[in-house]
Amino acid sequence: MLNLQSPSFLRRVLLADAAAGAVTGLLMALGADTLESLLQIPAALLQSAGIALLPLAALIVYVATRQQPPRGAVWAIIICNALWTLDSFYIAFSGWISPNTLGQAFIVTQAVVVAVFAELEYFALRKSRALAAC
Secondary structure, three states, X not given: OOOOOOOOHHHHHHHHHHHHHHHHHHHHHHOHHHHHHHHOOOHHHHHHHHXXXXXXXXXXXHHHOOOOOOHHHHXXXXXXXXXXXXXXXXXXHOOXXXXXXXXXXXXXXXXXXXXXXXXXXXXHHHHHHHHHHO
């Protein structure tokens, strides 16, 4: 069970975010051609998004492994996650690309997961500040 009051909760959420980003990034970067035929999402978009996730995941690991994750860096991660979520919904439903139903489900699912990470990071950041004030 998650201990939401634990000082290490923020670190754990960040590491989970980084792991999910790295796995998704590798899947999209290395499997773009296969995913394109399965999801009807252009391989170039999948590959470039996957490649973009890898340094972001590394940055999140770096932030998470600091003795005290810097608040500004955590805010930057939260904002990046929120923008990724908004961009994902735009891509899925704007008509810019034409993913099939499975492709839309893929985009929406990863967007929701990223939104949940942003929310958990925000919650953990607020909790860590409250714990520090005690």
